[in-house]
Amino acid sequence: MALDLNATSGSLLESVCSGIKGAAVTHITINSTNLENIAVGSLQTKWSARGDRILRYYIDVRHKKLNLHKEVSAPEIFILQSRLDALIASWDDKYESYLKRQSLLSGQAAADELTTEATLRLESLSRILTHTTLVDDKIDWETLKDRSAYVYPKDFPEPRPSSSPAPQPKYAEPKVGFFQVILGKKAGILAEAEANHAAAMQQWKDAEDRRKVRLAHGVAQWEERRKAFWNEHKAKEDAFKAEQAASHALVDQLAAEVASGEEEAVIEHASLVLERSDYDGLFEKSYLLQYDRVRKLMKLAYDLPSIDVLPSTKAVKFVKATGELKESFISDRDRKANFESVAYQVCLRTIHELFEADEVGNIDAILFNGFVEFIEPASGLQKRSCLMSLLVDRESFCAIDLARVDPKACFKSLKGVSASSLASLAPIAPVMELDTEDRRFIEAREVGAALDQGTNLAAISWEDFEHLVREVFEKEFAARGGEVKVTQSSSDGGVDAIAFDPDPITGGKIVIQAKRYTRTVGVSAVRDLYGTIMNEGASRGILVSTADYGPDAYKFATGKPITLMNGANLLHMLERHGFQASIDLAAARLSAL
Structure with a gap:
């Protein structure tokens, strides 16, 4: 069965394509044998700062029965479709196994079948690496x-x-x-x-x-x-x-x-390769890719499967007295050994897939940093640690026969860094860090000191207006230890400033957009802000304008984490922090002629 999702220019389909304005026809198909259990969210878009092109598509999918969830993204619809197909296919396989288990009747035959299945799952853990040697990882x-x-x-x-x-x-x-x-x-x-x-x-x-x-x-x-x-x-x-x-x-x-x-293309190509990597539903893949073109270095932060998600059932017995099926599990020692084996295999397999798929020679070396999320027993808090790190060049790696190596020994021979026991979850310092600093941030400029009552904010340069908004919000958040950074005006995504508010209740990452408008702000600007909030993973957004907003803009913002500040609100905030200025929209329109 297939579910077609369409979005056409000039229309807004709330459940499918929220936020797609003026886009060409887009067509997404959800191919699944159990569509009734697949929940599909809105197709979100990330627009360029000028609003003239879509930078990335996002869609949220959930499996109701298996309680699985993933946000899938891609710069083009066809890549998004490919990633969705791979994800939904893996979910269908998982659901088929789930139904098979549910349909088994209590009894010895059921116990024997479940035991056989459990044995095969455990044995498959040792074939993760050899599996990739039988697959052509190149993208057709x-x-x-x-x-x-x-x-x-x-x-x-x-x-x-x-x-x-x-x-x-x-x-x-x-x-x-x-x-x-x-x-x-x-x-x-x-x-x-x-x-x-x-x-x-x-x-x-x-x-x-x-x-x-x-x-x-x-x-x-x-x-x-x-x-x-x-x-x-x-x-x-x-x-x-x-x-x-x-x-x-x-x-x-x-x-x-x-x-x-x-x-960007090399990164998207690598993403396609990794998304197509079939682990038979062992875990949900999650990773971050960065590419250094000058060094031809692909850097990868990969989330390894935790010990808890790996198969641990050893056998299933039928208890005649109660008519129940009772599972027995492998030892804690074997669970840890399996986790360690899987981690090393995933590392080597991922590197192999990227090198093999790189037919044009874009990648000379790969950095693999393997992370795992776990609950720390001492504090009960969720933790995320880097457990393994390997930087390897193509020549050294491709000289290895992966079908015959011991994964851990191979990792160590390539100068990989890890704790003596991965199962201890002891964090290590990576060989090299990924660049997590947002390169859009630029040095802030003080503008407020030059303001006086005669300064018409609607007529100053848009760069000065953005820096002024950053400056006044920095003062607003300073009392709470917050920080506000300005982004490059030529950056894509339409973010003029990002605030980091440490308040544990009302804080978080806040997107701030400054619009030096001389006419009423329409709903499209508010809709773009909402899309940016989603794309940035922010807790809320603030739209600041010298003008007022139309009724559609206020209606759209209702019930969403959006604050709309008009010219009067801005002047009041400036005055509260000791700045004097004015807003004369008519004069600004005349001066622009």
Whole structure:
């Protein structure tokens, strides 16, 4: 079964494509054998600062029965579709196993089958690395192209109009009695009967003529509707093919950019490779990729599966006395050994997949930092530690026969760093850190000191306005130990400043956008802010404008983590922090002419 999600320009489908403004036709299909258990969130978009192009698509998917959740993202719809297909396919496999377990009847046969399944799951842990040697990890770009044909209806659904003529009147010769003949009335009776028949025939002919006219008119209208129906589908087919061609062009463009070593393209290519890596539902993959084009270095922060999510069932027994199935588990020592083995295998397998898929030589070396999340027994708090780190060049790695190595010994021989026992969850210092600093941040500039009552905020430069907003909000958050940073004005994503509020209740990451407008702010600016909040993973957003907002803007912001500050609100905040200024929209509009 498949669920088609469509978003077209000029329309907003709340449950599917919230936030897609003026976009070309987008088409996402959820292919699953159990669609009723798949919940699909809104298709979110991240726009450029100028609002003229979409930078990235995001969609949230959940499996209701398995209690699984993942946000899938990609810069293009076809990449998003590929990642969704891989994810949903893995979920379908998991659900099939789940149903199989649920359908088993209590009894020895069920226990034996579950034991066999548990044994196979445990044995599969030792084949994680060798599995990748049997798979071609290269991306076939053609498989990312939709080659399906437009599906025409079998026929025009409306039946052709038809009607049948009424029965033709038949002449019935009247019976003439003996006395009517004697009295000479026979001729008159016959004449009258013939006249009546002639009149009936004329009425029938008139009715038949009218029926034929109505039928001809109905058929003509039906022909027009049928022609319009097929013309509409021909137009839809043309649009479908045009969308396919555009999507194919994007695939070709990505392939060309990968071939030329474009940083973002190389990262997206690596993401495609890792998403297609099949671990048979062992864990949900999560990672962060960064690429250094100059050094041809791919840096990877990878979330390893925790000990708790790895298979641990050893056997299942049927208890006759209670009619229950009782599981027995492998020892704690074996669980730790399996975790260690899996971690080293995942590390080597991931590096192998990236090197093998890199056909054009973009990657000369790979940094793998393996992380794990766990509950610290002493504090009960969620922790995340780096347990292993390996920096390896292509030549050294490709000289290894992965089908015959001991994963841990191989990791150590490549100068990998890890604790003596990974199961101890002891953190280590990575060989190299990923760059987690937001490069959009630029040095702040003080503007407030130059303000006076005669300064028209609606007429100052937009750079000064953004720095002023940063400055006043920095003073606002200073009492709580907060921090506000300005982002590059040429940056994508539309973020003018980001505040970090340490307050444990109301704080968090706050997106601030400054709009030096001289006319009413429309709903599109507020919708863009909401999309940016989602994309940045912020707790809330603040939109600051010199002008006021339209009713649609206020309506959209209702119930969302959005604060709308108009010119009056801004002047009040400035005054509270010792700044004097004014806002004259009319004067600003005149000065801009």
